[in-house]
Every structure is written in C-alpha cells, then in structure tokens.
Amino acid sequence: MSTATLADAAAAPQAPPEADGVAPRVAGTPPKRSRAPSRERTFGTKVAGQPAFVLHSYPYKETSLIIDMFTRDYGRVALIAKGAKRPHSQLRGVLQTFQPLSSSWSGKSELRTLTEAEWVGGMLPLEKTALLCGFYLNELLVKLLARDDAHPALFDHYVATLNQLAHNEPATIVLRKFERALLKETGVAADLTRCTASRERVRADLVYVVDPERGARPERASDSWPRVSGKTLLDMENEDYQDAATQAQSKQLMRFLLAHHLGGAPLNTRQILLDLMQL
Secondary structure (H helix, E strand, O other): OOHHHHHHHHOOOOOOOOOOOOOOOOOOOOOOOOOOOOOOOOOOOEEEEEEEEEEEEEEEOOOEEEEEEEEOOOEEEEEEEOOOOOOOOOOOOOOOEOOOEEEEEEOOOOEEEEEEEEEOOOOOOOOHHHHHHHHHHHHHHHHHOOEOOOOHHHHHHHHHHHHHHHOOOOHHHHHHHHHHHHHHHOOOOOOOOEEOOOOOEOOOOOEEEEEOOOEEEEOOOOOOOOOEEHHHHHHHHOOOOOOHHHHHHHHHHHHHHHHHHOOOOOOHHHHHHHHHHOO
16 A cells, blocks of 8 residues: 555545635534633744644645644644645655654634745654554544644654654554543543542452543443453553553553544544554
8 A cells, every 4th residue: 555545544635724714614623622721722923943743735726735734832733835746846855744844834814824844853764554553643633633722742642652653662552552642632531540430449350331421430231332341441541551451452442432532433544454453
C-alpha cells in the first residue's frame, strides 16, 4: 500500500473551512464538546515559529493545499498553503506527515494562510507498520479534536508516541497509551479506578464494564459491553500494559470507548491495522 493511499485512509476529506467565517460542521469534524475554562479558541492575526505536524492535506483549487495541522499551542488548525502544489514551491517537499515543523501563519478567520514552514528534524522516519500506526494517530486527532482548541500536553504525547513507534516499541502498548491520553485531554475519559455504583476503589479481582459516560461498574448478566477485570482497569490507569490479559482486554475496551465518542464514525486505519496485526 502506498504512502499516498495510507494518507487518504487516515482522514476522510473535509470541505474547506470558509475563509471569511466559521464553517458549518462537516463529516470528520467532531461534535462540539464542553471545554475547560483554561482552553480558549485562539484566532490570532499572526503566529510565527509554532511547533507543528501535518495531520492531513488535500488539494484546494489548482495549485494550493488545505492543511490540517496539529500545533503545540493552538491545537488543530486549518491552513491554506498557497501554491504548494507548484513544482518549485518551497513548501512542496516540507508539508509531509510525521515531519516536525516550525510553522507560521496569518489571518483571523478559521482558514488562515500558511506563510512559512521549515523542517526541524531530530526524529526518525516511520516505516512499515509504524507508519500505518502513525496514520491511525492522525486519524484519531482529526476526528476527535475540535479545531483551535489547544492541547500542549497531548502534542508532547504525540511527539513521544511517534518516537516510540520509530524505535520499534510495541505498538499494542504505545497505541493504548495514546488512545487513553487523547480521551483524557478531550475531557471524555471516565475514571477507571472508582466504581460508579459504590464509589469505592475498583477491585482487581472483580469483573467490570465501563459506561463511556460515567465509568466502571460491576458487570451484569445482561451487559453487551466489553467485560474487563479490575486489574486491567487499574493497570490502564497506571499505564502498565505488561500483562497479556491487560493488553487483550484494554484493546477491546478502547475500541468500544472510541467508537462511542466517535459517534459510530468508522476509523479507516484501525480496520487496516486489525487486518494486518490484530491491534
């Protein structure tokens, strides 16, 4: 499968935002969620030297690209890269996924204009299965992050995750940690250490299900949700995935939770991963 094909699978094309106003919600854009008071939408006139990664891009008019970019201090932003498709454009070879960039842009509307992008370096390239895992991360970010909502801690976690994948650390563990961090950062992760029925600490020797909106509770005979041991829930909270049972149960649980928060929207890259390596 070519890199271009993987990139197309990683995020379904979106209609470009309106340059003179806020675009209507389109496919692939997550529903609005309540944000913590410290997170404010950041529409600035000019931004310079912002650490960033390209999540997805698609053609715009004859010579330009719309770039979905993940930045450290401004979150996911939509930028138009004018002339980036021209053969001699300085941006043509720079705007690639998984390359750390220093980016600059200007504009006040939701679709701003990319004015500069420079390759920073310092990271190994992703190859083979790690490359597909990287596209899976990008698809999660595109579909679960609202635009212009800053998540600096998640940005740092994304960089660390790319480095771990590039160094061939176990994808089954690396991806579970990132999935959990993403749900926490977007404010939809339930507490896995407390039972919602009793408010007592989860017991390692009991079996639970996790309500996506409330948290863990003891299993019932009628439950169709994934059953997980209390030990798995405690391991996940402690980012300890060494146990094989924890790996297997956390995979099923995270698949269920992500499906809920995506509102049933399919993850193209996850299906490819499932077919290739049963992650």
